Amino acid sequence: MFGFRPRLPQYSSVTPLLLLAVAVLAAPMTTPAADDQTAKPLTTGSKSRFTHRINLYDERGVAINPPKGDTKPDPKLPPYSPAHTCGKCHDYKTISHGWHFNAADPTVPPGRPGEPWIISDKDTQTQLPVSARGWAGVFKPQDLGISSWSFATTFGPHTPGGGLGDAYIDQDKVPDNDAKWDVVGHLEIDCLHCHSANPSHDQAEWTRAVSLESFQWAPTVAAGLGHITGAGKSLEKPKSQDTPKPSLPLQYNTDRFDETNKVFLDITREPNPDRCYYCHTTREVGPGATPRWLADQDVHLRAGFKCTDCHRTDISHMDSRGYEGDKNTPAGLTCKGCHLGDTHDNTWSLALSGGRLGAPRPLHKGLPPVHFQKLTCTACHAGPWPQDNPKAIQASLAHNLGLDSRDRSDDEYPHLIAPVLMHQSTDGRVAPHRLLWPSYWGRLKDGKITPLAPGEVKPKLRAVKRKAARSGSKTAPRSSPASAAPAELTDQEIAMLLADLTSDAGEAVFVRDGHVYRKQGEDKLTDKIDDSRLSAYTQPYAWPLAHDVRPASQSLGIRGCIDCHLSQSPFNAGKLASPFDAKAPTLPIQTMAQLRGDNARMAGLWAWSYSQRSAFKTFAYTATIILGFILLRYALIAVGGVLRRISA
């Protein structure tokens, strides 16, 4: 129609054959882009999704061409490697230093405290927060003697891979003789863990594979591309260099491979929230918990948002955490930025003008602006509604949510509670938090407590219980194996165990519920330890929560100022103990107001004044109206006088 016909190159009949030959010979041997640091990323530049019908590559960069037909699992068949498959086009090295993977990177600012890993054990009543990020109140894996291998086997199952299992594998101060990286491979990032749009990609299968130390096979089995016989746990390190490296028999699902051995992977740039929920689910449990079928979803997700609409990133995978002050969150992507705009210097810009993605602009009618200086948006709008007793919470990472099990119980360790309205460490504003009272056995030396692994404590605990039983001493009733309730320990048992655990490395102590207990005499405990340095160990660990966001009509304050400004409101008098914690009355800090360090007298004065607020408003309105009329009269008299003079 336009008189234009695209010119096609004119080739001889031989040229296509030559090109085909070159392509066939070159393609399988192409060095993956992941190995070529100077290669530009392969992109389409289009907003439409690229169809990933691609070859799979193993850890050597060799294309995987599984035999077709009736085959048996073959230990010689390598699993596919995301680093060498996805890495052909996407900068795997950069991605591997992203936020989900860089906790052990000492050069990365840790930012606001976040959810830690928690070492928990019901028998020893251990719940110990661990994170390589080094937030205040958590222990670093290396400081607990947890090697990269141990971290990968313990916590790797509920990660998308990477981190200490891959890019940061060399963080160990002391080599771990149990490490079998050479046998089972690194715990590479499984990109499909997040970016698969195919619901048949089973994150739970990944968890099961990694928990069995089948590291390099986990991406293959999770994607349903094949299955393995056996587990990495059963593989032993070769006794000599001549002994061939053991492997797991793998059988590919050849139906997934087309005639050219390419596989279609349904991949999305922006993961579906379901993918995020596997690791980022929290649920209420125990007394007062809202049943799942009655709980409302986060309003943003109800509105059709994805997690990545707010938690954005580029290829660096340095995800925006969404709070004000986060270096990876553009000002326009915080709560305030989207809803209100965030123009500091009165310079208008579209990105900072608010109303992004149709975000409604809240009017906050009648709310004194001082609240925005003292509270975060989430204090009123996010998490469970504050009540006198906090909700018991379970989380994916802490309680292995996402894995099917018949053995779940509400009182599993660790015991988390939410919401706890307290000052956040970044800017001091009050925000809702999830909270954990650390509980662990440790050794005290020079004002420092070094926690002990449950594995070190358990044998001695069993010996103490046997000794106590033989001596006829009163022992606490055993918890049944089916119950996740922690086995109660009497003071005598604790004292005996502390005596057994004490060594040259230090005096054994038991940290629990905000106290540090030491042995006093034969069978008594005391928490009176005259060392101010220990106060750091008695603090609860808390991290801000931001979900689920409630609608405006369900925000704190919707019933008026008294939602918070009453002495007995949950904001002030809300408790800090888990409903499953029998030692709650011994907590050194009992209420949210105490945790915040609020002046009780001031709070009482405010509470009293708000009870008089209605009367004061009536008085003030009346006086204002009367005064207004009086001044209006005088003003009119004055105007009349002026007009008379003018006209005269």
Added chain:
Amino acid sequence: MFRALTLISLPLVIAAIVIHAVIIRPRRAAETTAAPCPRRWEIAAYLLLLVGILMLALTGLSGVILHGPASLAGWKLWLHFASAPLFIIMLLLVVIAWGERSRFDTPADATPFSTGSRILFWLVAFCGFAALLTIVLSMAPIFSSDAQHTLYAIHRYAALFTVLAVIAHAYTLLLHRPPARESTHTTPAHTTTTVTHSEPAVR
């Protein structure tokens, strides 16, 4: 800007008063008035008004002077609110009590207040009313946060001008005290009855 204005205007007004008092002394003998002096309850109301304004100024402006622009919070805010009823009631009473005698068409011998005093009186009344009105409006669930920022800005400036005006007004009252009189009965405005006062109208 508000902090700068506060830091400049307050000392300026006080300095002007001191200079006037020390250098430009009013000649009291030349100023006599037959106007009735304010009654004791009116004086008491005015003094209580001064106390209320002082409390509000101390709690409201001290933070601005010391720390710069920052919202009032904590115990200072509570004291600020607690002082408000006193200010509201006394302002109302003083306006009712002195409004007629502060009109500009009232003859000089019918009012104990000089022209300058009357100007300052109305400044106190209207700025005080503006400060009150803005806060009363902000307490109603009508105005958005943006509008409340505007209300608070008006409140701050109105409050500052109220403070400045009341300082000057109090000084003018001291300056133009009527001579002592024998009786305290009041006479209607617009009359020129000569009355001998037995005591100062304003102490």
